[in-house]
Amino acid sequence: MAQRLDAGSANRHRLELYSAGEQPLTFLAPEIRAALNNRLSRVSIGVPRMLVDALAERLRLTGFDDLSVWDLFLQNDMDQLSGVVHREALTLGNSYVTVWDKITVETAHQMVTMEDPGTRETVAGFKRWETDKTTEGVLYLPNTIVRLRANQTGATTQGFEVVDELENPLGVVPVVRFKNSDRLLGEGVSAMEPVLSLTDALTKLTTDMLTSSEYSARPRRWATGVELAERDVLDDEGNPTGETEAVNPFGENDRMMISEAADSKFGQLQGADLAAYQNAINVIMRQISAVSGLPEHMLGIGGDNPTSADAMRSSESALTAKAEAKQSQFGRSWEQVARLAIAARDGVDPASVSVSAQWADPATRSVAQEADAVVKLFSAGLLSQRFALKRLGYSDAEVREIIAN
Template identity: 55%
Template sequence: MTQEDLLLQLLQRLNEPLARYADLDRYYTGKQPLAFLSPEAKVALGNRFGIMSSNIPRLTVTALAERLRITGFSGDAGLWADWIHNDLDQTSGVAHREALLLGDSYVIVWARNGRPLVTVESAKQVSVLTDPGTRQIVAAVKRWEEKPANVTHAVLYLPDRIVRLKADQVGTVTATGFNTVNEIANPLGVVPVVNLRNSDQIIGDFGTSEIDDLKPLVDALNKSLADMMVTSEYVGRPRRWATGIELTEEPVLDDNGDPILDEADQPVMREVNPIPEGHRAMISENDQAKFGQLQAADLSGYEASVRVLLGQIMAVSTLPAHYVGVFSDNPASADALRAAEASLTARAEARQQTFGRAWEQVARLMIAVRDGRDPAQTGDIRVQWADAATRSVAQEADAVVKLFQAGLLPASYALSKLGYSDDEIAKINAA
């Protein structure tokens, strides 16, 4: 396959999911349009309730991402310093959120001044091709636009070389529009791009989003909330009525405040309520006048609908009740909260295993860049994660100390269980 054919295939793969990514972004930001709404209701409501949205998708993504915190690596004592140097203690969380939302995110490893340079990349700018047999990445491309200069840049990553490309227009989607700027050798021998894929399946072109299954449920929830607000606006307040009162008339005015005249040059009049809405007292000189009040609408049906939908959302997303605002009369104990979060914790631990392999590949590339070694000969590197369960520092310390005192854990492992990195453990032992 020629370089032009390879680039075309990568660009097509990059463009294919962009519409899906835009739809997922709308749900993540709470800007998706209202669904399950009849055309007549859309005309009647206009844009008054178009922004009504309960942003459960963002909560689902962040609730998982905040439990995916890398605390260190085993197998190389100096790796954590390079990790911190590249701000990956902060940007790794961005990679997790992107992968959980869009299904994929990427990490590119290269070198700068003899040290590893690691950047977190969006699936909107990076795509890869994998070998069907080994499932290893054989080619990758990163494309971005420089709109003030009306230029599109691209970098083609191959096992033996890195090719920088440029097109003199924005929005270039074909390989023929790019020209080679420069080309350098790739001493690593592998494509320095790692894919963080959120998927429960081995084979697939793209990862899956955590909010794919939530979208119809969130649409239904937003529809119920919008209906409740409309009902509250129109019939939620008791409406007053009166009989035996003569309506008053007032002229219809134009934009300049002048009366509008009919064909006979007479002011066009309209009937208005003689008792304005803001008046607290209703007075009539007619002794036959009667006043009353209609019964207000009962909104409890909407509450039942919202509870049913929240129950389905909790079942699909594994979010506990106290995350989505469903509270009981009595505050739950710490043990009850941990039990309620058990499903969310289990899903977070599964995502740790899913993303852990990718971060170990990143670590091997970082060591290869730092030491000038073959990435396959960097040794056994394992990523260390913070506990995905909700535990207080006192509870965690108490459990670890008891295991240490019983002789079941050595001091170094006990410190790692408490969340200390390899460098911190070394300093503690030295002290």
């Protein structure tokens, strides 16, 4: 389990760099870096983080069909931390929730699970973290919870000793994995993965545009028939060596150039047109939109913003479909968390608990239009008050408070 945790560390580190906009600068020739005096070390393109944010904002867990389960979630701040679970899974491919005396959120940097290849049920979970002086670990098994410790920092697979061992009355591993994948086999995949190479290409084009802007986009002046100025050559200590060199008599910031020579001529070179870079960047942006589902108005291309709420919903249909698919994937995991929470509270078999997760509508909507439609359905007797409030996006706790008042 510890080896599996270490195996994905390099990829997780790479994903964290892209998420933070600190990925290495790609496609930059050493000559260009030297020409810029190493001032342009990295260009931050935030498309990967934008994709994660756009999906996570549409994954709002609002409750369960069993109201007592939502009370457990509120006691453990899961109404707020559920968004952290989704962001971790979308960024790193996996995130975890443990259920014991309380419900806690875990990151893929510290936790890993193992599934039975036949039943695909979780058969073990392992968490490892460091303190100032030790490396701590917990092994979660169906019948036992084992606490481990290594009296050194940085321990990976060696040096651990059993510190404590507890009986697990649940009969199942109290760890639930949130796997971001639409495939049956394989590990979870970051939602950013399809756009990473395109982000590198976008970074390259942006870097080229900035380099061209620095050196060729600004108009350059020229002069002929002008005698060059002489300047003393200095040694390493700043003292004259007795030699001279010819230099441009006009400074970079001179607003006027004057010459007494009759044959002097002055002119200006046209600055480079950067429109070609804009066109190339738009091509990459449209490819990003196609593979990610991000609408063009979010990426700053395609002209003006949608003119109405209906037009915005239409432009975001692909992104909404992706969010609905994520709700189906993560909904099963949240239902497993709920079953474990009820089993821990009531002392029952988790398999005997039936519960269903409920989500807010992931589509961008006009509040006025949605409220008007719900009021009409409620007035016609087609919807109950509780269902109407849920349709408007209120959580179970908010629904109960509204009905009570």
